[in-house]
Amino acid sequence: MKISHKSAIILIASVLSLVVIVVLAIYLLGIKPSSDTTSGHLFATPKASTPGKPTLIKLEQVTDQAFSVEDQYVPNSWGAHKDRIIRTSKGDLFMTYISQGDDLNDRVWHLMHKAPNGDWKEIQSGNAGTEPINIVLGKNDSIHLFAWPKTQGKLQHIYSTDNGATFKSEWLPGKWQDDGEQGYSSVGVNDHGDIVVDQTGPDKPGIINWTYFNVDTNKWTFHHDTLDLRYTYAFLFPGYNNDLSFVATRDVQRHYLNLPQPQGQDGNPWIFNEVKYFHTNNVTPSQPKLDELLVKEVKPKDPNNTNDRDLTYVTDSYIDTAGRMHILYLNEYDGPHQAIIEDGKIVKDVAMPNVSYGQKVRITQDTQGHFYLIAMDEHGGSLNIYPGSADDTDGTQLAPVVKLDISHFPGCSDYDFCHSPTFTVPRNGNQLSDTIDGVYGNMNKEIYFRINLRGNDKGAAQSMQMPFTSVLAIYSEEKQGAKSQAK
Numbered sequence: 431m432k433i434s435h436k437s438a439i440i441l442i443a444s445v446l447s448l449v450v451i452v453v454l455a456i457y458l459l460g461i462k463p464s465s466d467t468t469s470g471h472l473f474a475t476p477k478a479s480t481p482g483k484p485t486l487i488k489l490e491q492v493t494d495q496a497f498s499v500e501d502q503y504v505p506n507s508w509g510a511h512k513d514r515i516i517r518t519s520k521g522d523l524f525m526t527y528i529s530q531g532d533d534l535n536d537r538v539w540h541l542m543h544k545a546p547n548g549d550w551k552e553i554q555s556g557n558a559g560t561e562p563i564n565i566v567l568g569k570n571d572s573i574h575l576f577a578w579p580k581t582q583g584k585l586q587h588i589y590s591t592d593n594g595a596t597f598k599s600e601w602l603p604g605k606w607q608d609d610g611e612q613g614y615s616s617v618g619v620n621d622h623g624d625i626v627v628d629q630t631g632p633d634k635p636g637i638i639n640w641t642y643f644n645v646d647t648n649k650w651t652f653h654h655d656t657l658d659l660r661y662t663y664a665f666l667f668p669g670y671n672n673d674l675s676f677v678a679t680r681d682v683q684r685h686y687l688n689l690p691q692p693q694g695q696d697g698n699p700w701i702f703n704e705v706k707y708f709h710t711n712n713v714t715p716s717q718p719k720l721d722e723l724l725v726k727e728v729k730p731k732d733p734n735n736t737n738d739r740d741l742t743y744v745t746d747s748y749i750d751t752a753g754r755m756h757i758l759y760l761n762e763y764d765g766p767h768q769a770i771i772e773d774g775k776i777v778k779d780v781a782m783p784n785v786s787y788g789q790k791v792r793i794t795q796d797t798q799g800h801f802y803l804i805a806m807d808e809h810g811g812s813l814n815i816y817p818g819s820a821d822d823t824d825g826t827q828l829a830p831v832v833k834l835d836i837s838h839f840p841g842c843s844d845y846d847f848c849h850s851p852t853f854t855v856p857r858n859g860n861q862l863s864d865t866i867d868g869v870y871g872n873m874n875k876e877i878y879f880r881i882n883l884r885g886n887d888k889g890a891a892q893s894m895q896m897p898f899t900s901v902l903a904i905y906s907e908e909k910q911g912a913k914s915q916a917k
Contacts, residue, residue: 476799567859569623583608697736
């Protein structure tokens with residue numbers, strides 16, 4: 431078949447135009463032509479945008495049967511690192527809590543389901559082991575729960591691929607802690623569907639056991655690493671090129687840091703005073719090499735004060751649309767901070783004095799990439815939303831607080847018995863959205879909330895998709911602007 435001279439010119443011009451558009455788009459987005467693009471995942475720095483006007487859409491009690499007995503650990507609300515709620519693409523909500531059970535090692539987990547426009551109903555339960563369990567959303571709206579029944583060193587994976595109609599169960603292989611101690615456990619997932627679950631070991635050396643699910647091979651692989659000391663309450667982030675990042679708080683008995691131990695019943699033997707970022711470029715070896723980056727260490731002002739233990743710890747961690755790691759941590763002596771890591775380096779560490787209660791603060795973005803910090807009010811009467819200002823591109827410049835009244839179902843400030851507002855974010859498998867669904871704890875109660883971050887369509891729960899055209903429409907970043915922001 432012959433092609434006319436005119437048709438050939440048109441064809442060549444069309445191809446060249448397409449090449450120019452792609453090159454220009456890559457330049458504007460500042461996409462790095464390495465790990466991000468080879469994985470098919472796009473990262474783009476958000477441009478400055480008008481802050482949304484957060485609106486509380488729903489507030490209702492899920493249960494008043496959660497475990498909450500003073501001095502009997504671990505209560506339902508324990509653990510800022512726990513993933514407690516997910517939302518499927520069809521709008522179904524699933525959340526978990528634990529009830530008392532028979533004893534410390536036999537708490538009972540409960541899975542609650544709320545269909546769109548429906549009521550909360552319990553659909554599954556089981557033996558949790560010691561602590562609250564984790565729930566994440568996997569590929570194709572699959573639901574994944576992880577528990578340690580009877581605290582016997584066996585990791586149970588409970589999952590559904592039909593929107594919670596049926597569940598299957600399997601034991602994930604690995605050399606897990608089996609000394610009667612469950613260890614602290616976290617879960618993280620990426621938007622490809624890869625999942626990582628970890629378990630901590632004793633104080634010294636700091637054993638960390640973890641298993642990684644590769645969605646392409648449909649296989650779990652067990653790993654084991656040894657750190658100098660124990661780091662717990664981890665926030666886990668599987669990457670897109672067999673890499674893994676996580677943030678954790680050092681949690682050890684005082685004498686391992688050459689600090690005095692309490693005498694008798696006075697004081698506390700443990701101390702939390704360091705935050706670290708960990709990263710490996712390759713999760714395939716049985717003992718991957720972990721690079722460590724010190725985020726913050728806070729030394730006690732009075733080493734002999736054994737009641738002074740929560741010197742610094744992580745309240746949330748988040749990877750933004752530019753691929754930067756945000757670490758929210760509380761410094762006991764000067765309040766809440768936000769550190770930002772980019773390319774393995776800390777590019778910012780700023781105090782956030784305007785956040786009224788830094789002990790329970792989270793971070794997320796909306797579909798325009800605008801940042802929001804969300805915290806429980808110290809007195810439990812409001813959810814405090816701190817939008818980024820109109821000039822903000824990384825969540826460190828905050829507009830005035832928006833207080834959402836939750837006094838009908840108040841929260842509270844106890845660290846162990848009143849958990850932080852926990853909501854749908856990428857770390858637990860949900861795409862970014864203008865609308866977030868979440869829960870917070872108050873002793874034996876779990877309270878559900880829905881917030882529209884932009885205050886636009888109150889009935890919508892729009893998910894942020896990440897195809898090339900959508901990203902290009904939402905974000906346009908000049909390279910010089912990106913460099914100036916990082917300085």
